[in-house]
């Protein structure tokens with residue numbers, strides 16, 4: 001099936017990523033005599049050509065991101081709520097760290113909007129169901145924060161044994177001599193944190209029968225907001241967290257898009273161009289099946 005007409009709004013957004021525009025504003029803030037980022041936006045010409053595209057009303061486009069842009073201090077990475085490293089484990093210089101942190105926030109927010117626009121027309125529930133009979137996996141996993149756990153009224157398992165393994169460990173966690181995934185959907189506290197487990201043939205309790213809608217859509221978990229194009233400009237690296245609890249991230253500069261998703265398959269070229277304009281390496285991968 002071709003979704004091209006239904007994808008028009010999402011395609012337009014992919015063709016005009018905000019990150020190149022945000023980077024230009026960051027550069028002007030750093031090198032110009034602007035006292036604030038708001039002052040930079042006020043002086044942006046309209047239209048503005050960044051080299052990778054022409055932006056109409058650039059100040060209006062960046063206005064929703066102003067708090068994120070203002071919060072970063074490009075001369076002092078200790079102002080960031082995280083520590084950022086390169087792939088060799090060395091701390092990033094202040095400007096690179098701020099640029100990567102802000103870039104990730106901008107990409108995450110923009111891609112949440114783009115993914116929501118694109119998912120709607122697909123009438124697809126792949127992200128909200130366990131594997132079907134044609135798939136090799138026994139379960140799908142939806143990672144949750146400990147606060148998001150309360151969104152689901154499902155049996156919860158948090159034991160020394162569950163905390164020492166993951167949902168994909170072999171042999172699997174057993175409960176009453178049975179692999180955990182034979183007991184139906186449930187919440188589990190693993191070594192890596194909480195997740196919702198959807199075994200083969202099951203679906204999320206919030207998936208509405210017949211319509212395929214999410215009953216808690218406005219308050220759905222973070223991970224449900226991000227399918228199926230993920231920004232990995234930086235990636236969480238818990239092993240590098242500081243002893244004071246400051247979270248650590250490693251700069252990856254990648255954009256992951258999951259082939260299982262119909263809009264990813266239809267918009268491969270647009271997704272690759274979006275990544276390139278943002279200075280990211282596009283990575284397409286199959287997750288399920």
Ligand code: SF4
Pocket residue numbers: 127128129142204205206207208213214215216217220221224
């Ligand atoms: S919470 Fe909503 S979006 Fe997330 S898996 Fe369940 S039905 Fe799908």
Ligand code: SF4
Pocket residue numbers: 118119120122124125126127128227228260261262263
């Ligand atoms: S696979 Fe894609 S279209 Fe299907 S539910 Fe997930 S995000 Fe939506």
